Amino acid sequence: MSRRPVDPRAARSRGIPEATVARLPVYHRALLALGESGVRTVSSEELATAAGVNSPKLRKDLSHLGSYGTRGVGYDVDYLIYQIARELGLTQDWAVVIVGVGNLGRALANYGGFAGRGFRIVGLVDADPARVGEQVAGVPVTHLGRLEGLVQSTRATIGVIAVPGPAAQQVCDRLIAAGVTSILNFAPVPLVVPAGVDVREVDLGVELQILAFHEQRKADAAVPALAAGR
Amino acid sequence: MSRRPVDPRAARSRGIPEATVARLPVYHRALLALGESGVRTVSSEELATAAGVNSPKLRKDLSHLGSYGTRGVGYDVDYLIYQIARELGLTQDWAVVIVGVGNLGRALANYGGFAGRGFRIVGLVDADPARVGEQVAGVPVTHLGRLEGLVQSTRATIGVIAVPGPAAQQVCDRLIAAGVTSILNFAPVPLVVPAGVDVREVDLGVELQILAFHEQRKADAAVPALAAGR
DNA sequence: AAGTGTGAATTGATTCACAGCC
DNA sequence: GGCTGTGAATCAATTCACACTT
Numbered sequence: 001m002s003r004r005p006v007d008p009r010a011a012r013s014r015g016i017p018e019a020t021v022a023r024l025p026v027y028h029r030a031l032l033a034l035g036e037s038g039v040r041t042v043s044s045e046e047l048a049t050a051a052g053v054n055s056p057k058l059r060k061d062l063s064h065l066g067s068y069g070t071r072g073v074g075y076d077v078d079y080l081i082y083q084i085a086r087e088l089g090l091t092q093d094w095a096v097v098i099v100g101v102g103n104l105g106r107a108l109a110n111y112g113g114f115a116g117r118g119f120r121i122v123g124l125v126d127a128d129p130a131r132v133g134e135q136v137a138g139v140p141v142t143h144l145g146r147l148e149g150l151v152q153s154t155r156a157t158i159g160v161i162a163v164p165g166p167a168a169q170q171v172c173d174r175l176i177a178a179g180v181t182s183i184l185n186f187a188p189v190p191l192v193v194p195a196g197v198d199v200r201e202v203d204l205g206v207e208l209q210i211l212a213f214h215e216q217r218k219a220d221a222a223v224p225a226l227a228a229g230r
Numbered sequence: 231m232s233r234r235p236v237d238p239r240a241a242r243s244r245g246i247p248e249a250t251v252a253r254l255p256v257y258h259r260a261l262l263a264l265g266e267s268g269v270r271t272v273s274s275e276e277l278a279t280a281a282g283v284n285s286p287k288l289r290k291d292l293s294h295l296g297s298y299g300t301r302g303v304g305y306d307v308d309y310l311i312y313q314i315a316r317e318l319g320l321t322q323d324w325a326v327v328i329v330g331v332g333n334l335g336r337a338l339a340n341y342g343g344f345a346g347r348g349f350r351i352v353g354l355v356d357a358d359p360a361r362v363g364e365q366v367a368g369v370p371v372t373h374l375g376r377l378e379g380l381v382q383s384t385r386a387t388i389g390v391i392a393v394p395g396p397a398a399q400q401v402c403d404r405l406i407a408a409g410v411t412s413i414l415n416f417a418p419v420p421l422v423v424p425a426g427v428d429v430r431e432v433d434l435g436v437e438l439q440i441l442a443f444h445e446q447r448k449a450d451a452a453v454p455a456l457a458a459g460r
Numbered sequence: 461a462a463g464t465g466t467g468a469a470t471t472g473a474t475t476c477a478c479a480g481c482c
Numbered sequence: 483g484g485c486t487g488t489g490a491a492t493c494a495a496t497t498c499a500c501a502c503t504t
Contacts, residue, residue, distance in 0.1 A: 019495060025439035029418060043463060052420030055463095056497060063465055071464045071503040088439050089446030096438070103337035110333060113418060113435035118442065158441055181448060182441040184434075188259060188343060190282030198444045200437050204414075205343035207430050208326070209255035209318050211388055211412040212348065214428045216319030218411060249473060273485065285485095286475055293487055301486045302482040 016087070020061045026051045027058070028084045035077045043074040090118040095154050097180070099171050100162035101126040101134075101141050104186055108160060109137040122154040127167070147171075151178035160184045161191075246317070250291045256281050257288070258314045265307045273304040320348040325384050327410070329401050330392035331356040331364075331371055334416055338390060339367040352384040357397070377401075381408035390414045391421075 030050040034042060044062075048055040062068065062075075068083050069075045085091050096114070098105050101124050108114075109121060124136055127144040134141045142150050150156070159175040161168050161183060168187035175183065182198045185191050188206075191199050260280040264272060274292075278285040292298065292305075298313050299305045315321050326344070328335050331354050338344075339351060354366055357374040364371045372380050380386070389405040391398050391413060398417035405413065412428045415421050418436075421429050 017495070021443050022436070022440055024443070025433075025436040026420065028439070029435070030420075045463085050420075052422075054497085056499095057495090059464065060466080060496080067465070069464050072462050073504070074463070087443070089442040090439065092446070094438075094442055094445065103333050103340060107333035107337055108434065111434055114438065117435065117439075119438055157445055158438070182445050184437055184441060190256065190260075190280075192282075196448070198441055200441060202432060202434070202437055203255075204338065204341055204432070205259070205347065206252070206255040207414055207432055208324075208344065208349055208388070209258070209320065209347075210252055211414060211428055211430060212319040212324055213251050213254070213317070215324065215387055215412050216322070218426070247473070275485085284475085286477095287473090289485090289487065290474080297487070299486050300482065301480070302484050304485070 016064045020064050021088075023051070023053065023057075023061055024084050024088055026053075027061070028081065028088065028090070031077055031081045031084070035081060039077055041074045041076055044069070047075065085118075092118065094119050094158055095122045095156040096120065096158045096160060097123040097125060097147075097151055097154070097156040097175070098160040098162060099125045099144070099147070099175070100164075100186075101128075101131050101136060102162065105160075105162040106136055108162060109139060119158075122156055123150045125150065127163075144171075147174050148178040151175065151180060156180060158182045158184070160186070162186045165189045246294045250294050251318075253281070253283065253287075253291055254314050254318055256283075257291070258311065258318065258320070261307055261311045261314070265311060269307055271304045271306055274299070277305065315348075322348065324349050324388055325352045325386040326350065326388045326390060327353040327355060327377075327381055327384070327386040327405070328390040328392060329355045329374070329377070329405070330394075330416075331358075331361050331366060332392065335390075335392040336366055338392060339369060349388075352386055353380045355380065357393075374401075377404050378408040381405065381410060386410060388412045388414070390416070392416045395419045 027047065030047060034047070034050060044055045044059045048058040051058065065083055065087055068080055096119050098108055098121060105124065105126070109124060114121060121137070121139050124139050124141045125144055125147050126132065126141050129143060131141045132143045151159070157180055159180040159182070161171055163171055165187045168185065168189050169191060172183060172185070172191045172193065176193060176197055181196065183191065183193070183200070185199055185201045188203055190201065193199055257277065260277060264277070264280060274285045274289045278288040281288065295313055295317055298310055326349050328338055328351060335354065335356070339354060344351060351367070351369050354369050354371045355374055355377050356362065356371050359373060361371045362373045381389070387410055389410040389412070391401055393401055395417045398415065398419050399421060402413060402415070402421045402423065406423060406427055411426065413421065413423065413430070415429055415431045418433055420431065423429055
């Protein structure tokens, strides 16, 4: 994973720290909102506040893309939106297949942020024959048996897994075999994938458990005597 | 944020790094699965594989909880499940209110991992009067106007926000005013909260954009000549 | 005067490698 | 002999503070 040889030509984009990449989408969205309210220029302080980070971090992050600000003035909103979008690959069109048309799959299909931000849902897939033919957010549901054909004919490279845990690895394997190279996984199992395939796990249960940990610490702090006694 | 005075009695739990806390739920789930398949003892190597991490990291993580393994043998599955659950606060019962009963809210309400893992959904809230009275996963939908009363009467401390972006901050403020101290936010806006309140943002759009970034890098690597020319 | 861009310092996380125990 | 637990070393991310530009 870390032994990938670094192509010197790609040095700039290669050099963007992962933590920065994860924040660029947040900056992008904050800038879009600012732009819509008519703001033409922002300081790092203002943008940082809108994005929920501190300003040195924001400046350091943006410095990895290049020098797109003006000293004494700030950043041109539209120009920065474009530069971030280009860096993230949002200026091109990504074909996305969603597997699993339960409540979560429907929520994803209807999520406003996808269409119009470079992501096009080209297929919905479900194992239940009763759902096949149905349309969700204007996209017809295809049967799981036709998964490979759908991925290949649409040239989809991003797959979203919203199926029950036990089915997830198998769906993952089939998506990859058909040509998908990036996967967003909502099933509560860690997927095993070959090198070169990226996976991001989004796990609702994990998030709640992290909150519970902090919640417990607050409770302990509030009643130290009781906590010590337990 | 870092100037919180450290209570020496709480030193052990205080000392658990945030990155470790975020992985404990994953270990917990992997252990539950192993236990269900009849495994009584695991080595750090086996558990690490099941959880999708490497074994030194797993051992370091577990070492923050205490010495719960046996050298030369491994970890007792049931014992470790209990210790992690206790550390995460899963041995007690957390009352959760979900605000927003769209597809995402329904998906969350039906998510199997909540009930039976220490989380109890005590209320569903929606702004649409047509949804009020309806039951989702056995829980009745309450009108947004009764949010405060619901939180107070159920003593809920965890709130899940699954409403459209523009409504999120207001819902957040009301949850906190009513007594919620931990928030899981699915709306695509960074929430502003007072000190002492924990927020975790889960952002579907952000996750896809991170994948797009890596996808673009792969595409660049595959056709270096073209990429250089663009 | 205002505000970016960035080396240097710091803090945090991961990996290494091996001492210690069963 | 096998495997945990952990200091030491490495690597990554964050914060600081200020030189530099408009």
